[in-house]
Amino acid sequence: MEGETVAGVVRTLDRRYPGLAAYLVDDRGALRKHVNIFVGGELVVDRERLTDPTGSEEEVFILQALSGG
Amino acid sequence: MQLLLSTRKGLIQLVPDGSGWRTLRVSFPGIPVSYAIRDPRDGRLWACLDHGHWGQKLHRSVDDGVTWQEVKVPTYPEGTEVKPGVPAVTRYVWVLQPGPADQPGRLYLGTEPGGLFRSDDGGDTWSLVTSLWNHPSRPTFWFGGGRDEAGVHSIVIDPRDSRKIQVGISCAGVFETCDEGATWNPKNKGLKASYLPDPNSEVGHDPHLLVACSSHPDVLWQQNHCGIFRSTDGASTWTDVGQPGGPAFFGFAIAADPLDPAVAWVVPAASDEQRVAPAGAMCVCRTCDGGATWQALRTGLPQQDAYDIVLRHALDLCGDYLVIGSTTGNVFVSSNRGDAWTGLGHHFPPVYAARFA
Numbered sequence: 001m002e003g004e005t006v007a008g009v010v011r012t013l014d015r016r017y018p019g020l021a022a023y024l025v026d027d028r029g030a031l032r033k034h035v036n037i038f039v040g041g042e043l044v045v046d047r048e049r050l051t052d053p054t055g056s057e058e059e060v061f062i063l064q065a066l067s068g069g
Numbered sequence: 070m071q072l073l074l075s076t077r078k079g080l081i082q083l084v085p086d087g088s089g090w091r092t093l094r095v096s097f098p099g100i101p102v103s104y105a106i107r108d109p110r111d112g113r114l115w116a117c118l119d120h121g122h123w124g125q126k127l128h129r130s131v132d133d134g135v136t137w138q139e140v141k142v143p144t145y146p147e148g149t150e151v152k153p154g155v156p157a158v159t160r161y162v163w164v165l166q167p168g169p170a171d172q173p174g175r176l177y178l179g180t181e182p183g184g185l186f187r188s189d190d191g192g193d194t195w196s197l198v199t200s201l202w203n204h205p206s207r208p209t210f211w212f213g214g215g216r217d218e219a220g221v222h223s224i225v226i227d228p229r230d231s232r233k234i235q236v237g238i239s240c241a242g243v244f245e246t247c248d249e250g251a252t253w254n255p256k257n258k259g260l261k262a263s264y265l266p267d268p269n270s271e272v273g274h275d276p277h278l279l280v281a282c283s284s285h286p287d288v289l290w291q292q293n294h295c296g297i298f299r300s301t302d303g304a305s306t307w308t309d310v311g312q313p314g315g316p317a318f319f320g321f322a323i324a325a326d327p328l329d330p331a332v333a334w335v336v337p338a339a340s341d342e343q344r345v346a347p348a349g350a351m352c353v354c355r356t357c358d359g360g361a362t363w364q365a366l367r368t369g370l371p372q373q374d375a376y377d378i379v380l381r382h383a384l385d386l387c388g389d390y391l392v393i394g395s396t397t398g399n400v401f402v403s404s405n406r407g408d409a410w411t412g413l414g415h416h417f418p419p420v421y422a423a424r425f426a
């Protein structure tokens with residue numbers, strides 16, 4: 001997958017599945033409150049601009065929290 | 070006739086079935102739907118979704134809810150701030166209002182944190198009505214009520230002149246444009262904001278819902294946080310028509326008769342501190358004399374151990390039919406203007422909006 005940062009991965013995903021990015025990030029591009037992204041098993045640090053680097057071999061794992069009643 | 074229930078767990082469409090109603094279909098199961106409405110111009114259904122994790126979404130259907138198409142939800146222009154350092158993002162979609170018949174494709178959308186959006190292409194694209202957003206009162210006299218930031222929840226278009234629009238904002242008050250949104254003026258004279266240092270402030274009011282009598286558009290009603298108010302001069306001045314001591318005083322919803330400017334309905338709640346059915350008994354209050362007197366209508370509604378409240382968009386009127394849906398999952402319909410009510414179900418999810426369609 002193209003993208004040297006998490007933001008790039010999200011952009012690539014959005015091109016492949018139009019509208020997907022709006023589910024993961026808010027109007028400003030910041031990660032939504034209850035969504036977590038792991039790169040190589042580690043939580044991303046920059047939730048605001050998603051500048052965490054992604055290696056070409058690393059797994060990017062997107063986790064949605066489920067909560068509420 | 071059809072009934073759209075926007076609930077915490079999806080959009081429920083009900084249709085008449087013999088002497089009762091049955092569920093036609095459920096769309097968006099499990100997802101909170103803040104508002105849904107049918108556009109009378111083209112029959113499209115619109116649903117505003119409030120995902121817990123994925124943000125606000127907007128969907129439309131051209132086949133009565135069999136299939137839905139997601140439409141990009143409006144976003145605030147880059148750099149727009151609620152206040153210095155706080156970016157404006159679409160936090161909640163309060164209401165979608167189809168435009169008038171002479172403006173096909175025109176739609177309005179009311180949001181938190183206080184932005185009114187407009188579309189002229191049937192919802193494909195949206196733009197913020199910056200003239201209202203940039204009103205000089207917003208930074209200092211608009212604030213959250215119930216939710217964190219101010220919300221545009223009522224959009225009333227004058228049937229005589231599509232350029233004239235009144236919006237209800239909580240908390241800010243009523244604002245009016247007579248030039249299709251180029252300029253806006255507050256219309257809150259006569260309202261009382263008892264929670265403010267100056268109860269007669271020009272802005273800072275909490276009109277829980279603003280409605281108009283469509284055949285007499287200069288007659289407007291609002292169920293306000295601080296009572297029930299009526300205007301007979303196009304919102305230029307407001308008169309307190311609530312019952313001191315209740316039950317017709319505090320509440321969220323109000324419906325105006327489209328033909329008789331003296332008739333309206335409200336669903337009272339006990340005080341702004343409690344927000345439950347007054348004395349554990351649900352009632353709908355109706356006035357037939359412009360708010361001078363109110364009659365409590367209780368037949369068919371629970372009269373003990375009731376904690377129901379009916380939110381601002383969860384009362385609607387269609388001919389002689391009325392519907393109310395409560396946060397306790399009770400839905401009642403009246404076929405005789407509120408004289409008697411029949412329960413459609415008591416195990417619905419919390420109801421955010423109920424609309425005949």
